Amino acid sequence: MSELLQFTFSGLTVGAVYALVALGFTIIYNASGVVNFAQGEFVMLGGMITVFAHAAGAPLPAAAALAVVATAAIGILLNKLAIERARGASVVTLIIITIGASIFLRGAAQLGFDKQLHRFPSFSGDDPIAIAGATILPQSLWMLFGAAVVFAALYLFFTRSLTGKAVLATANNKLAAQLVGIDTDFVMALSFGLSAAIGALAGVLATPITLTSYDAGTALALKGFAAAMLGGMGNPFGALVGGLLVGLIEATTAGYLSSDYKDAAAFVVILAVLFAMPQGLFGKSAQERV
Amino acid sequence: MTLLSVEGLGIDFGGVTAVDGVGFTAEPGRIVSVIGPNGAGKTTLFNMISGVYLPHRGRVRLDGEDVTGLAPNRLAERGLSRTFQNLQVFLRMSVLDNVMAGRHLAERGSTLADLLGLPSTRRRSRETERAARALLERVGLERAAEREASALSYGALKRLEIARALAARPRLLLLDEPAAGCNPVETEEIDALIAAIAAEGVAVLLVEHDMKLVMKISHHVVVLDHGEKIAEGAPEAVARDPKVVEAYLGAHAGREGSHALG
Numbered sequence: 001m002s003e004l005l006q007f008t009f010s011g012l013t014v015g016a017v018y019a020l021v022a023l024g025f026t027i028i029y030n031a032s033g034v035v036n037f038a039q040g041e042f043v044m045l046g047g048m049i050t051v052f053a054h055a056a057g058a059p060l061p062a063a064a065a066l067a068v069v070a071t072a073a074i075g076i077l078l079n080k081l082a083i084e085r086a087r088g089a090s091v092v093t094l095i096i097i098t099i100g101a102s103i104f105l106r107g108a109a110q111l112g113f114d115k116q117l118h119r120f121p122s123f124s125g126d127d128p129i130a131i132a133g134a135t136i137l138p139q140s141l142w143m144l145f146g147a148a149v150v151f152a153a154l155y156l157f158f159t160r161s162l163t164g165k166a167v168l169a170t171a172n173n174k175l176a177a178q179l180v181g182i183d184t185d186f187v188m189a190l191s192f193g194l195s196a197a198i199g200a201l202a203g204v205l206a207t208p209i210t211l212t213s214y215d216a217g218t219a220l221a222l223k224g225f226a227a228a229m230l231g232g233m234g235n236p237f238g239a240l241v242g243g244l245l246v247g248l249i250e251a252t253t254a255g256y257l258s259s260d261y262k263d264a265a266a267f268v269v270i271l272a273v274l275f276a277m278p279q280g281l282f283g284k285s286a287q288e289r290v
Numbered sequence: 291m292t293l294l295s296v297e298g299l300g301i302d303f304g305g306v307t308a309v310d311g312v313g314f315t316a317e318p319g320r321i322v323s324v325i326g327p328n329g330a331g332k333t334t335l336f337n338m339i340s341g342v343y344l345p346h347r348g349r350v351r352l353d354g355e356d357v358t359g360l361a362p363n364r365l366a367e368r369g370l371s372r373t374f375q376n377l378q379v380f381l382r383m384s385v386l387d388n389v390m391a392g393r394h395l396a397e398r399g400s401t402l403a404d405l406l407g408l409p410s411t412r413r414r415s416r417e418t419e420r421a422a423r424a425l426l427e428r429v430g431l432e433r434a435a436e437r438e439a440s441a442l443s444y445g446a447l448k449r450l451e452i453a454r455a456l457a458a459r460p461r462l463l464l465l466d467e468p469a470a471g472c473n474p475v476e477t478e479e480i481d482a483l484i485a486a487i488a489a490e491g492v493a494v495l496l497v498e499h500d501m502k503l504v505m506k507i508s509h510h511v512v513v514l515d516h517g518e519k520i521a522e523g524a525p526e527a528v529a530r531d532p533k534v535v536e537a538y539l540g541a542h543a544g545r546e547g548s549h550a551l552g
Binding site for chain 1: 340341367371372379398407458
């Protein structure tokens with residue numbers, strides 16, 4: 001029993017990172033229909049910038065804040081320099097541009113930082129907290145807390161705020177959104193900035209446990225994407241649940257079977273779900289009118 | 291008092307001149323119709339005026355201010371609304387939400403107040419919803435308010451788009467074939483609706499194929515052929531203009547004639 005609880009704890013910890021990555025996907029997808037494959041690089045940048053700013057002498061909170069702001073700026077630049085330039089390009093073209101951007105960011109991080117694995121100290125020490133025979137690290141609680149706060153903020157943003165609704169309207173029909181006076185360039189810049197900031201936050205929260213390096217983003221983007229698909233692309237609640245589910249499946253497979261199969265198990269479950277429900281667990285089915 | 295003035299507007303697509311040297315003006319409370327055979331450049335002209343295309347030549351002025359090439363959302367801020375021949379509706383939103391989206395610019399408030407659900411936000415939303423329902427009633431869609439837009443018929447979507455355009459309380463309204471695909475009864479209703487909108491002081495610019503509708507409600511008619519303005523004036527005068535008759539019937543009549551001879 002305590003074994004299962006232990007696996008649950010570690011599953012939720014890693015799941016929180018996947019959920020944050022998936023939430024990042026959600027925003028850009030909601031604004032443009034584009035799946036941003038550079039999302040994993042935002043997580044990597046969040047971790048790496050914190051590491052190097054901290055090493056340069058900045059206190060940890062300041063280094064973390066700098067990482068989030070700098071990554072958001074990089075996200076906005078990515079939109080300005082690569083996405084906005086391709087005005088009128090199809091969604092598939094834009095997705096390919098984000099793949100290119102992810103390779104570029106990885107290369108830039110390799111040159112600008114280095115190729116080592118890095119970490120920085122946990123926020124509240126490394127003494128495990130014992131709960132019913134299992135243990136959880138304080139940093140894991142930080143990660144879960146971060147995912148919950150970001151989810152709640154995004155949920156309210158999309159359902160209640162006018163700006164959030166403008167983002168959804170832009171995704172639904174960009175030209176119509178412009179006609180009613182929505183500044184769609186601003187919406188795109190906002191969604192890239194927000195998404196990059198959330199990615200960086202995930203990197204800041206996770207690095208003390210998972211460590212980071214210039215190429216840490218690829219695997220995270222893949223898992224985060226899978227989580228977003230599982231939950232239903234575009235739905236913040238789906239992203240949260242999808243992320244935690246993928247984390248739990250991985251942890252229990254690693255615990256009860258073998259850690260060799262943990263990635264395979266996660267993807268098999270996702271494939272099975274998508275065969276039965278192509279729109280994901282909480283996604284709305286899309287029907288295009290011709 | 292001129293609200294919109296278009297001067298020497300032109301655009302080319304890959305060496306083909308689609309519209310060239312077109313100019314006219316529009317005043318509040320009056321309906322200006324742009325007519326012409328298929329491919330004459332009517333919709334292209336509309337796309338340039340409303341900021342969808344960037345004109346290669348000429349100027350568009352609103353209140354005397356140069357607004358050529360401004361993005362559609364900037365033009366919306368200045369009081370320009372439009373509808374499309376092939377519809378630009380938020381298909382995955384409810385009919386009511388579509389019209390409420392039209393109030394976007396009037397809805398400005400603090401995002402924080404929105405997130406917290408403060409009373410000011412809720413009051414604003416209630417007012418927007420009331421205004422939107424009134425507009426739906428005006429275009430005869432009040433009973434479809436809660437349905438998803440994609441479930442509506444073509445004619446109903448046309449009216450929905452007009453309601454959304456009106457929600458922005460425009461000073462200048464561009465309607466691209468509002469009666470296309472509508473049955474005679476619906477056309478009659480749209481007729482009356484457009485006249486009523488103009489009577490409220492809105493400058494209306496209309497592209498329409500239904501000549502009966504054009505002749506009945508227009509104050510001024512601009513005729514395009516092959517991208518150029520060939521005539522302009524009161525509806526009756528334009529209808530008698532030999533150049534206009536030729537543009538509409540000429541090519542066809544010529545072919546018929548050669549058939550008969552050949």
